[in-house]
Amino acid sequence: MSMQLNGAIVASASLCECATPRPPEAPFAFDKPLADEQTTRPRTGDAPENGDFVANTKSAEKAAEQAEKHRARNVALRSRMRTAVRGVTAAIAGGNKEAAQLSYQKAVPVIDSLVSKQIVHRNKAARHKSRLAARIRAMQ
Numbered sequence: 001m002s003m004q005l006n007g008a009i010v011a012s013a014s015l016c017e018c019a020t021p022r023p024p025e026a027p028f029a030f031d032k033p034l035a036d037e038q039t040t041r042p043r044t045g046d047a048p049e050n051g052d053f054v055a056n057t058k059s060a061e062k063a064a065e066q067a068e069k070h071r072a073r074n075v076a077l078r079s080r081m082r083t084a085v086r087g088v089t090a091a092i093a094g095g096n097k098e099a100a101q102l103s104y105q106k107a108v109p110v111i112d113s114l115v116s117k118q119i120v121h122r123n124k125a126a127r128h129k130s131r132l133a134a135r136i137r138a139m140q
Contacts, residue, residue: 084110
């Protein structure tokens with residue numbers, strides 16, 4: 001069967017008129033509706049959640065436990081350093097040079113201990129100490 005459309009003869013898409021018409025398919029993948037669920041992350045159930053470690057051997061289990069202990073200790077030590085630096089900056093903001101120098105003298109050993117434990121890079125520690133000392137020297 002052929003149809004006439006705007007003066008041109010066009011052949012019909014279906015060969016048999018008795019077949020049920022199918023809905024038109026989307027021509028491109030991005031025209032299809034998105035799925036309700038994301039399929040890029042592991043599904044719940046047997047798959048581990050984000051951050052979980054699945055060890056294959058006893059030594060890997062032990063290493064994972066030790067890494068978690070070390071991470072917790074490192075977090076606490078870095079927090080101690082940030083608190084010491086924050087104390088110096090608060091003293092500087094307060095305008096008391098003697099208090100700033102005293103808090104700086106207390107903060108330096110904390111920063112240096114993190115360098116010796118290889119938790120903070122020595123250049124980062126030197127940068128913090130240098131900038132704090134320069135801000136204290138600039139005080140009136």
